Amino acid sequence: MRCAVVRFPGSNCDQDCYRVLREACDTDYVWHKETSVAAYDLIVLPGGFSYGDYLRCGAIARFSPVMRSVIEEAGKGKLVLGICNGFQILCEARLLPGALIRNASLHFICRRVTVRVENMDTPFTNAGTTGALLELPIAHGEGNYFADEETLRSLDRHRQVLLRYADAAGRASAEANPNGSARNIAGVCNRRRNVFGLMPHPERASDPRLGSVDGKVIFESILQNG
Amino acid sequence: MADLTDEEFDRIRQILGREPNHTETGIFSVMWSEHCSYKNSRPELKKFPTEGPRVLVKAGEENAGVIDIGGGWAVAFKMESHNHPSAIEPFQGAATGVGGIIRDIFTMGARPVFSLNSLRFGPLSSAKNRRLFAGVVAGIAHYGNCIGIPTIGGEIYFDESYEGNPLVNVFCLGVLRHEEIARGAATGIGNPVFYVGSETGRDGLAGAAFASRELSEASRRDRPAVQVGDPFKEKLLLEACLELLESGCVAGIQDMGAAGLTCSTCETASRGGTGVEIDLARVPVRERGMTPYEIMLSESQERMLIIVKRGEEERVKSIFEKWDLPYADIGRVTGDGMMRVLNNGEVVSEIPARKLAEEAPVYHREAAPKAPPAPLENPPEADPQTVLPRLLSHPAIASKNWVYSQYDHTVRAGTIVAPGSDAAVFLIREADKIVAATTDCNALFCALDPRGGARLAVAEAARNLACAGATPLAVTDNLNFGNPYKPENFWQLREAVEGLAEGCRAFDVPVTGGNVSLYNESPAGAIDPTPTVGMVGLIEDERHITTQAFKQAGDVILLLGGEGSELGGSHYLKVIHGLKAGVPPRMDFVREKSVQAAALALIRSGFVKSAHDCSEGGLAVALAECCISGKKPLGAHVQLSEATPRVLFNESASRILLSVAGNSAAAALALLEWRGVPARRIGVVGGPRLVINEFSWEVAELYKEWYSAIGDLMSS
């Protein structure tokens, strides 16, 4: 399996993603001015502040040269993973439904949260267990998932919500929701299930020294497909 | 320019052999400001120990000191203040402070890997102080989060003396290979000089001179001088510069911080023993009609000066273009020692670079000693039952989560101990090394006794590192004081510097650099002397990493260093009785070092489950913090000689609380006895309450008071 970690100007989790993937497979950085990612099986859009997050998070990066090819490859069924800012870019590019708006608290939030795996029937979660709880770090100012009612219903109907913020008992309660996301949504996939975006950072929870290896589930799921 | 004295003018005439013109006068006035020249503090700074077997770049040589951490790797770190800009515009002032210190670090060729911040404000009861506090924190978050450098620790105090003059000290550490150390010298006559980064605007005009004046009504008129930071640009600049340095095309590199183009040209020339000639017509500008004076003194952010090896221009340009950065070839290195500034070919200023950069006047200011503080004969009493929760919810002691949850402290996937323990612990993946870092200064002690307070600050920093399992490597400091022309302020500065120097010698750690911020005054007077210490340590083995929270019911609690008795300068007196009084705790370095060494020895033998030093609030607060700062609150049963305010809340130094497994307590105590360190078993971890003699508190309650205190105040 060949993986690409796309670097936009302002990406800052690119090295963290690269390091985790590199341990398991052939991984390259791809500069945003490149025009093709066709050679890769997995395309990762890492976290950070692409273009300073000016205007809206992900709004400018979405028009980077490389994105045309990312959209094309996604259309062919290649795996695309967007983490944090990468998730925002995927929404801006309409590869995923909805949008990420300012946290309800109006503050940037960095802490560890619990998320519930809603569905293991995707290449991003199939090494996990439905209903399992993962401890993952979040670090974002705009992670408040928004979509209109109809879209939210459709997401549920098509089992596209893969992660929800939950409490220690596994309830997707209001107290467990760090940023005001609709229905506690922390991560969604597209209908074809090959594009996945999430606000938490699995790459920061893949080394036992950092206190959690729960993020590995996502990378292991992906890798066992290839 | 009113900021130069008559004597200084005479000196300038002597250097030039003629009258300086308007631009030259501006140039001298910023370069000879306190901020750039340290003219009032330099003789004092010479007192710091700066040598050591690990020192690769010494204090003062370059933008930041560099310290060997083994395996061919090194760290560059430094602390910098942005007090005055933050008083005027807290968000941008703090943000650009972060930007500045990060530039200092990557200018050394190091990749910045984490930051710390040390903050001081007036009390949160005032809406104005809340606005300053919120603005500064948001500004630090804005810049640090965007650029992707985790902010993993720091300190925050609130005291009336910072009313109207907050302190914002920021620290950054970067990692590099020994052979990657970059120099800020203009070497190689004929080499081209490149400008890269944001266009120059009129923002921040003469900020360095501004930082060297007291805050007054007049500073309000300076308001448009505020600089706006662009962390996105800086991220591009950081990546481009590291790529550039790796390419081998660079002869010298220097950031444009205080005094912008002026400082970077004359300092690189001076360090290189050369001259530099630039033409301002080629400098990328943001606004039309800028005068040479404005361009030379602008403090626009996110700009660098790069001395390129001749013949490598095209490679350099292609790297700037890759990162979409504005750049220009603005001049060249010359052999005549002059900083020559042209405007469209016409000379607008010509000054011997070395004289400008290195030969600022040095003043030995007058010092007026203050009488030593009187001991407090009969400290007032209070009921410990209510005192402990009140101390825990005082913003200086309460949990700082409201602050650090706004900082991305997990990016770079290296934060092993996040904010919330004695010292932050970070895995530098590039080097596979684990370092611990802390900033400390209890200015309450310094207000009463600047020398003693400074000694205590160094000791506390080292103690925080020891509790994390680290041995100290080196120190950076930030000296925040009032107007040095007032003899009582200068005396404080001198005492504090000598105290810091004594501390650093005692722990055998060199000072690798730092910053001096004087004129921290508001109409109400000078701030408390605040010599902030930033200390970095190394952890040899990942198994030695220790945090402050109790881990398990049944573990035994040991107190190293005794119960103490000194209430002078304590938070008990200040918070409960409104007294800033008494004699601060003594600092016996021999005893301090033996306590720290013993704690470290126990940690290394694998006995220790948790380690926490006693600082603000004393033993009772330290015990409560052990109970409530972990994942889940855990109670404890503790028996002391007596549960009086003196025993519970004194802030005597050299004390550490350890918890060890029940079955290793005896062995641990034996080892401590053998080392001659006073130590006693004082209790056991467990239960829902913290019980100390006849007093007892529900830990869940204490947790709530402590955890939400700052957030509650901020949303009130």
Add this chain to the structure above:
Amino acid sequence: MRATVIVMPKESVLDPQGVAVREAIKHQGLQGVKEVRIGKFMEIELESGADEKDLHAVCRDLLSNPVIEDYRLQVHP
């Protein structure tokens, strides 16, 4: 020529910043505030001759996100 673009959150999108500002305004003593909504204001300086259709395309694709925002474009020749 000059164009101004106003981008506002859609009615259906919660605007927590607007709510916070409304409360702060009340706190300042201006009691009669019923609602505050906060959006963006952009001033674009252009060489003359730009096509209004192109400007609309930029507003729609880049300057606003139709999932959460509406825009208003005004062109001043």
Add this chain to the structure above:
Amino acid sequence: MRATVIVMPKESVLDPQGVAVREAIKHQGLQGVKEVRIGKFMEIELESGADEKDLHAVCRDLLSNPVIEDYRLQVHP
């Protein structure tokens, strides 16, 4: 009654967001863009009878940061 407030970065103050957006617009094919400045647009719904002077005070003290921003207030009765 309704008030609208436009808050813009001062002339001499760097507007990094505006610069980034200018480049992005150019990139979209609209070459003639010379400058973009980005500020805030606020719509305030009020009970009638609010004093314009009070509104100015709110604009100055709360809605804008006079160190780096200017504001424009318009009141629609």
